[in-house]
Amino acid sequence: MSARAVVVGAGLAGLAAAAHLRGAGHEVTILERDPEPGGRARVLHRGGHTFDTGPTVLTMPSLVDDAMRAVGARLEDHLDLQRLDPAYRATFADGSVIEVRAEHDDMIEEIRRTCGDHDAQAFAELVTWLGRLYDAEMPHFIDRNLDSPLDLVTRPRAGLELLRLGAWRRLGPSMGRRFEDDRLQRLLTFQAMYAGLPPREALAIYAVITYMDTVEGVYFPAGGMGALARGLADAVTAAGVELVTDAEASAIVQGGDGSVAGVQLTSGEIVAADVVVATLDLPVLYRELLPHLSVPRSLRSPALSPSAVVWHVGTKGELPAGTAHHNIHFGRAWDDSFDALIHRHELMPDPSRLVSVPSLTDPSLAPDGSSTLYVLEPVPHNGSGIDWDAEEGPMRERLLTFLEDAGYPRDITVEHMDTPREWAARGMAGGTPFALAHTFGQTGPFRPANHEPRVPGLFFAGSSTTPGVGVPMVLVSGRLAAERVADHLAGGRRRRVRRRRRSDA
Numbered sequence: 001m002s003a004r005a006v007v008v009g010a011g012l013a014g015l016a017a018a019a020h021l022r023g024a025g026h027e028v029t030i031l032e033r034d035p036e037p038g039g040r041a042r043v044l045h046r047g048g049h050t051f052d053t054g055p056t057v058l059t060m061p062s063l064v065d066d067a068m069r070a071v072g073a074r075l076e077d078h079l080d081l082q083r084l085d086p087a088y089r090a091t092f093a094d095g096s097v098i099e100v101r102a103e104h105d106d107m108i109e110e111i112r113r114t115c116g117d118h119d120a121q122a123f124a125e126l127v128t129w130l131g132r133l134y135d136a137e138m139p140h141f142i143d144r145n146l147d148s149p150l151d152l153v154t155r156p157r158a159g160l161e162l163l164r165l166g167a168w169r170r171l172g173p174s175m176g177r178r179f180e181d182d183r184l185q186r187l188l189t190f191q192a193m194y195a196g197l198p199p200r201e202a203l204a205i206y207a208v209i210t211y212m213d214t215v216e217g218v219y220f221p222a223g224g225m226g227a228l229a230r231g232l233a234d235a236v237t238a239a240g241v242e243l244v245t246d247a248e249a250s251a252i253v254q255g256g257d258g259s260v261a262g263v264q265l266t267s268g269e270i271v272a273a274d275v276v277v278a279t280l281d282l283p284v285l286y287r288e289l290l291p292h293l294s295v296p297r298s299l300r301s302p303a304l305s306p307s308a309v310v311w312h313v314g315t316k317g318e319l320p321a322g323t324a325h326h327n328i329h330f331g332r333a334w335d336d337s338f339d340a341l342i343h344r345h346e347l348m349p350d351p352s353r354l355v356s357v358p359s360l361t362d363p364s365l366a367p368d369g370s371s372t373l374y375v376l377e378p379v380p381h382n383g384s385g386i387d388w389d390a391e392e393g394p395m396r397e398r399l400l401t402f403l404e405d406a407g408y409p410r411d412i413t414v415e416h417m418d419t420p421r422e423w424a425a426r427g428m429a430g431g432t433p434f435a436l437a438h439t440f441g442q443t444g445p446f447r448p449a450n451h452e453p454r455v456p457g458l459f460f461a462g463s464s465t466t467p468g469v470g471v472p473m474v475l476v477s478g479r480l481a482a483e484r485v486a487d488h489l490a491g492g493r494r495r496r497v498r499r500r501r502r503s504d505a
Helices: 012-023 062-070 104-114 117-142 149-153 156-165 171-178 182-187 190-195 204-216 226-238 282-288 335-343 388-405 420-425 471-504
Strands: 004-008 027-031 043-046 049-052 081-083 088-091 097-100 219-221 242-244 249-254 260-265 270-272 275-278 307-316 326-329 353-356 370-379 411-418 458-460
Touching (some): 004 012, 004 260, 012 027, 012 062, 012 275, 012 471, 043 307, 049 307, 049 370, 062 226, 062 471, 088 182, 097 104, 104 117, 117 156, 117 171, 117 204, 149 156, 171 182, 171 204, 190 204, 219 226, 249 275, 260 275, 275 471, 353 388, 370 388, 388 420, 411 420, 458 471
Parallel strands (some): 004 275
Antiparallel strands (some): 043 049, 081 219, 088 097, 249 260, 307 370, 326 353
């Protein structure tokens, strides 16, 4: 049965949900408050530079292809992807460098050259372990709707495999047992921070992020990461999805029986719907679109991931020798920096930073003779109480000193800085683009659900619901929301059949 589906938000989660809903034969309308699709993958054009203000790392492009194929399109028809080699260039406090190479054999040789034979062999064994972990985890516990903790035991073979693999041990110590060189340990565990956890405390199941980066590879679309949202938007609109921009939702409209009836816009217009998939951060969604409902217990005091300051810089001049697309500059401190950031909600005393230079891969993103830089430093979320009106200037000076010390061009022609203040203004709970932390109590069936039982027909997608944070996860979330819609509609048909049978009797 076809339904009228409204998706609130044309970010990656909303676009993926729209693709799968349209592929199932539904009439789909996307409502986007901004002038263009993209959501967190927003693009800023300034002074001839193109800045991606959201995610910069693309892994698992097969998930993008899955969404496009749902509407009869193909990834290669809408995106020109390049696999980055190296995926990352890591520079450590002692000046040493390790590159994360795209090819398995090249990476083993890189580790042998920089860390020694023992760690080269350990990496070969790690790749096998990561592949088994991914195979057990992705289809059974990530790419699947879970309704309760009991669902975890419905796939006993996968659960036992995760247990055998040590998935419930701590990630940092697990890598420490494998590798002698602590530089390699840091390079293969720093990703846990984006899940809101210190590497030494994160469960080893989060090594799945390392698998996506290190084994499956890191990609970049021509035109920048904004091209990802544009490509998905082009695919779904070509398939008949209506994309309405400059349309901000103000309320979820309910019918007399409490079920979804549509979405009201700030203009006062009501867009009728049989089902709604909303992609706002859930704490914000309940506050702004469902103020009459009590907030679910899981969202009353959620643990939030740390935030980030991102400084977008257009520069003139030569880049340091060896600069890659993604460059990680590790600080000397490690555990103490994470304790400050995540537990004490303070600025990292010795921060590690990411500098992405997308214009190296796609020169069209910067004027001739210039470079486009994306400089990220992790910072606490807004629960820290840091006054970013006062802190923005000192942060800029610290980042400028860091860039100069690292050899990046100092002739800045254009700049823009996003702090937790800007993230909060754009509707991100707690001023963090990384949403709810992946603590044990906010993972899998314990993460806020992607449906609202009190409002039949209302479903959620995005990083604050299942399965979680990151480009691959929000693409999966869109498909999982579409599956919820299918189950809801099938249940409605079953209820109508039962009512007809009782009437006939």
